[in-house]
Amino acid sequence: MLGVGAGGPDGAGAGLPGAPPNATHAGVPARDRDALAVLLSVHGLGPMTLGRLVDVAGSPAAVLDIAQRQSAAGELIEASRARDGAGQPITDAVAAAIVEAAGNAGAILGEVERLDIRVVAAADRDYPRRLLAIDVPPPALFVRGSLESLASRHVVAVVGTRHPSPTGRRLANRIGAALARAGATVVSGLAVGIDGAAHAAVLAQRGNTVAFIGGGHARLYPRAHERLADAIVDAGGAVVSEYAPRVEPTKGTFPQRNRLISGAADAVVVVEAGARSGALVTASWALEQGRECFLVPGPIDAPASAGCNGFLRDWHDLARIVSGVPQLLDDLGLLGSAGLPASRRPGEGGSAGRSKVRLPSASAVLSGRSAAEIAVAEALVHGAVTVDEIVAVTRMSVGAVLGAVTRLEVLGLVLAAHGRYEPAGPLAAANPVAA
Amino acid sequence: MLATLLSATLVALDGRVIRVEVDVAPGLPGFTIVGLGDASIREARERVRGALRNSGFVHPPRRITVNLAPADVPKTGSAADLAIAIGILIGSEQFTARAGRAAMIGEVSLGGEIRPVPGLLPMVAALARRGVRRVIVPADGADEARLIGGLEIVAAATVAEAVDALRSRRRAAPTPPARVELAPDGAGSATPAVPALTETMAVPDLADVRGQVEARRALEVAMAGGHGLLMIGPPGTGKTMLARTIPGLLPQLSDDESLAATIVASVSGEGPLRALVRTPPFRAPHHTSSYAAIVGGGRALTPGEVTRADGGVLFLDELTEFSRDVLEALRQPLEDGRVSIVRASGAATLPARFQLVAATNPCPCGHSGDEDRCRCPLGVPDRYVGRISGPLRDRIDVWVTLARMKAAAMVAGPDPEASSVVATRIAAARAIQKARLGGRLNSRISGRALRTIAQLRPITARRLSDLADGERLSGRGTERLLRVARTVADLGGADAVEIEHLEEAARWRPPSSRPNVALAV
Numbered sequence: 001m002l003g004v005g006a007g008g009p010d011g012a013g014a015g016l017p018g019a020p021p022n023a024t025h026a027g028v029p030a031r032d033r034d035a036l037a038v039l040l041s042v043h044g045l046g047p048m049t050l051g052r053l054v055d056v057a058g059s060p061a062a063v064l065d066i067a068q069r070q071s072a073a074g075e076l077i078e079a080s081r082a083r084d085g086a087g088q089p090i091t092d093a094v095a096a097a098i099v100e101a102a103g104n105a106g107a108i109l110g111e112v113e114r115l116d117i118r119v120v121a122a123a124d125r126d127y128p129r130r131l132l133a134i135d136v137p138p139p140a141l142f143v144r145g146s147l148e149s150l151a152s153r154h155v156v157a158v159v160g161t162r163h164p165s166p167t168g169r170r171l172a173n174r175i176g177a178a179l180a181r182a183g184a185t186v187v188s189g190l191a192v193g194i195d196g197a198a199h200a201a202v203l204a205q206r207g208n209t210v211a212f213i214g215g216g217h218a219r220l221y222p223r224a225h226e227r228l229a230d231a232i233v234d235a236g237g238a239v240v241s242e243y244a245p246r247v248e249p250t251k252g253t254f255p256q257r258n259r260l261i262s263g264a265a266d267a268v269v270v271v272e273a274g275a276r277s278g279a280l281v282t283a284s285w286a287l288e289q290g291r292e293c294f295l296v297p298g299p300i301d302a303p304a305s306a307g308c309n310g311f312l313r314d315w316h317d318l319a320r321i322v323s324g325v326p327q328l329l330d331d332l333g334l335l336g337s338a339g340l341p342a343s344r345r346p347g348e349g350g351s352a353g354r355s356k357v358r359l360p361s362a363s364a365v366l367s368g369r370s371a372a373e374i375a376v377a378e379a380l381v382h383g384a385v386t387v388d389e390i391v392a393v394t395r396m397s398v399g400a401v402l403g404a405v406t407r408l409e410v411l412g413l414v415l416a417a418h419g420r421y422e423p424a425g426p427l428a429a430a431n432p433v434a435a
Numbered sequence: 436m437l438a439t440l441l442s443a444t445l446v447a448l449d450g451r452v453i454r455v456e457v458d459v460a461p462g463l464p465g466f467t468i469v470g471l472g473d474a475s476i477r478e479a480r481e482r483v484r485g486a487l488r489n490s491g492f493v494h495p496p497r498r499i500t501v502n503l504a505p506a507d508v509p510k511t512g513s514a515a516d517l518a519i520a521i522g523i524l525i526g527s528e529q530f531t532a533r534a535g536r537a538a539m540i541g542e543v544s545l546g547g548e549i550r551p552v553p554g555l556l557p558m559v560a561a562l563a564r565r566g567v568r569r570v571i572v573p574a575d576g577a578d579e580a581r582l583i584g585g586l587e588i589v590a591a592a593t594v595a596e597a598v599d600a601l602r603s604r605r606r607a608a609p610t611p612p613a614r615v616e617l618a619p620d621g622a623g624s625a626t627p628a629v630p631a632l633t634e635t636m637a638v639p640d641l642a643d644v645r646g647q648v649e650a651r652r653a654l655e656v657a658m659a660g661g662h663g664l665l666m667i668g669p670p671g672t673g674k675t676m677l678a679r680t681i682p683g684l685l686p687q688l689s690d691d692e693s694l695a696a697t698i699v700a701s702v703s704g705e706g707p708l709r710a711l712v713r714t715p716p717f718r719a720p721h722h723t724s725s726y727a728a729i730v731g732g733g734r735a736l737t738p739g740e741v742t743r744a745d746g747g748v749l750f751l752d753e754l755t756e757f758s759r760d761v762l763e764a765l766r767q768p769l770e771d772g773r774v775s776i777v778r779a780s781g782a783a784t785l786p787a788r789f790q791l792v793a794a795t796n797p798c799p800c801g802h803s804g805d806e807d808r809c810r811c812p813l814g815v816p817d818r819y820v821g822r823i824s825g826p827l828r829d830r831i832d833v834w835v836t837l838a839r840m841k842a843a844a845m846v847a848g849p850d851p852e853a854s855s856v857v858a859t860r861i862a863a864a865r866a867i868q869k870a871r872l873g874g875r876l877n878s879r880i881s882g883r884a885l886r887t888i889a890q891l892r893p894i895t896a897r898r899l900s901d902l903a904d905g906e907r908l909s910g911r912g913t914e915r916l917l918r919v920a921r922t923v924a925d926l927g928g929a930d931a932v933e934i935e936h937l938e939e940a941a942r943w944r945p946p947s948s949r950p951n952v953a954l955a956v
Binding site: 410 | 649668840905
């Protein structure tokens with residue numbers, strides 16, 4: 001057994017240049033955290049193997065110490081053999097990559113610092129506790145923003161296809177907004193489509209949301225959501241990756257990442273998923289990890305719902321169905337805190353038909369807005385869909401209606417798609433009758 | 436004996452004077468044409484031979500050599516037929532021409548009739564610039580030729596008539612006044628001796644288009660500012676119908692524009708024209724049109740649709756179905772207002788200052804957004820409109836999405852406005868723009884000049900940057916928003932761009948710049 005325990009916290013090889021003294025986290029010495037960041041940037045070194053290496057060497061920093069010695073590669077390969085003989089030892093290429101990374105430690109850590117990323121190790125206090133309970137938790141997370149919201153009492157993942165139907169987009173918007181208003185943290189994957197709609201809906205409610213991305217921070221994907229990522233961080237949420245900044249997102253990284261989306265949450269809601277959507281991978285992870293798994297059903301001939309419907313059929317004993325937004329909140333135990341006073345809890349008493357939830361009126365949602373905006377919002381809540389219909393109801397000029405729609409859209413209260421306009425956010429939950 | 440006459444040919448949109456030298460000499464019978472002529476010029480031999488024989492003249496069994504000078508100008512078309520025929524008659528001494536060097540333009544038929552040729556107007560203009568006093572033109576094209584003032588136009592229907600005109604001692608006809616003076620302020624068209632050029636296609640009236648108030652408004656804004664317009668919507672929502680109303684919405688052309696449009700119409704073979712073209716051209720090429728048909732080209736550097744739409748509107752229905760090359764080729768004209776064509780036979784830069792109006796389905800099946808009907812595979816609708824490349828999208832200021840209307844909305848509701856009402860507002864808004872610095876339409880203004888004419892108050896400027904931030908607009912996107920807002924303000928008669936104008940203009944942005952949900956501001 002070579003190099004076991006070499007270099008404790010004060011051991012040799014302390015020269016990791018550029019490593020900031022990271023004293024804010026309790027739990028893990030700064031050297032180890034830095035060493036993790038360096039080791040995680042090695043291509044081909046996964047969390048399992050890294051775990052064995054650390055286990056044998058004693059600490060991440062110790063692994064790096066080995067890598068900086070003369071015959072480092074051989075020692076690393078030897079160290080990667082698990083004590084109980086399980087698992088494959090690392091290959092020469094990986095060993096060489098570790099040695100190279102060790103030599104590059106300064107540059108790697110410099111980049112982490114430059115991108116304003118924190119490295120949060122599994123032993124750190126703000127490492128999400130839900131993630132510790134999954135099978136292979138990442139040894140460390142690369143975090144932009146604050147992980148505090150992942151410690152919230154309710155964390156719900158909302159995921160779905162990158163190519164949603166307008167209904168799917170609207171539902172993601174409504175569900176995200178409702179969860180945010182109920183005080184839950186919404187976790188998703190920053191993808192275009194359902195994920196992005198959910199993140200954005202939460203932000204529009206000034207709620208907390210966390211995005212797990214499938215590549216390094218320096219390779220943010222999709223690029224179209226760079227601004228969304230910034231907004232999430234600015235709003236007090238976080239963009240999180242288990243990969244070092246320069247790791248490219250690939251076909252393989254996204255399914256791996258999906259286990260974090262489900263693992264960081266108590267429940268997963270799949271809004272729309274095609275037959276082969278990655279959102280189904282997240283749903284499977286959820287079941288495997290013992291998380292609640294909700295799926296929004298769709299018409300049986302709708303391609304965008306084929307995955308959800310199929311999953312509900314295949315896992316009818318475990319997967320749960322979303323029959324309405326208030327019902328979802330109820331199933332999640334969120335209705336009491338939803339800000340929607342329930343005259344009667346839906347679902348109780350057996351008969352689903354008797355569920356009743358009192359919803360706020362459109363004008364309550366719109367207090368303080370201009371008369372034109374209220375008029376247009378009322379028209380939308382009452383079912384007007386096109387500008388023609390809004391004009392017919394409000395008798396406003398086309399120009400005035402269009403201006404009001406823009407203002408409502410900026411407020412996150414209207415969603416425009418395909419020449420139609422629909423209430424969004426809190427307005428989507430507004431009650432037409434009481435208006 | 437040698438005969439020398441003047442004629443003309445076309446190089447792109449310009450007429451060029453050519454000298455037709457015909458030498459009829461003893462020797463083995465033969466007929467040779469030299470001087471960079473194309474296939475249609477070589478075929479002139481056969482036409483001329485037949486025309487002479489069937490007009491009662493003799494095609495001399497001698498050695499005939501025709502030289503078209505200057506030798507470096509490529510000659511195309513059949514406009515020199517008549518000059519060649521007359522040259523042979525003079526060269527073989529079948530008649531004696533009087534009164535100096537004559538100029539003539541026209542194609543001859545085997546039966547000896549003289550037929551009109553495309554581009555008569557610029558060719559006559561070229562002869563006039565050369566100081567020619569008298570031109571023989573096809574009888575059918577006489578009206579078109581007379582649009583050029585200051586020279587005697589002799590209309591001849593047959594070769595025999597042309598010979599008579601040349602043989603007579605007196606002038607065949609007193610110099611008729613030009614039908615339409617080009618210089619005065621368009622008063623010439625007030626009492627049209629001949630009806631103005633009628634549109635080949637019936638122009639529908641906006642009063643016939645029910646519903647779609649959002650798209651109607653977008654159309655009005657686009658026409659008022661000369662902005663590029665893209666209409667996205669399922670089939671049957673009225674995209675094409677709305678576009679077809681455009682000729683009824685635009686103001687008449689000014690004199691300069693009118694002359695330019697008339698020349699293009701003449702060269703494009705829309706003639707023979709009877710009067711100046713006063714209505715802005717509206718060109719609607721089919722999406723299967725070739726690159727050369729859209730851009731122009733061929734040996735004769737024939738103007739393409741982009742040039743034929745100069746000063747007017749180019750309507751591309753089913754935009755995404757046009758070939759990629761064609762769409763890419765639109766970039767230069769959209770940017771510079773002209774198109775450069777380079778061919779082996781030469782290069783030309785033609786005007787192409789058109790307003791782009793386009794329509795497309797939202798997806799291949801056309802029903803995206805209508806979940807019961809759209810059967811496109813997932814992701815396909817997203818990619819469909821994405822086929823429009825970035826540079827092209829950047830040059831479309833006004834985007835509007837049309838939804839299928841409910842039948843009730845089509846029947847009920849107030850009667851829609853007629854084209855004439857909307858046209859009045861558009862004309863007023865355009866007049867405001869013309870009166871401003873530069874006299875250009877808002878669509879042609881950018882950068883500092885745009886900021887100047889926008890006259891933003893600080894609070895409005897703030898709103899602009901908020902909207903731009905919220906929509907993640909690029910610098911160009913922000914400019915586009917401001918440009919359209921300027922037009923909305925012009926339609927409302929406002930001096931400065933106000934918040935309400937910005938907010939309306941914000942609706943006309945490309946759908947892709949909309950995030951899933953707008954972020955809270």
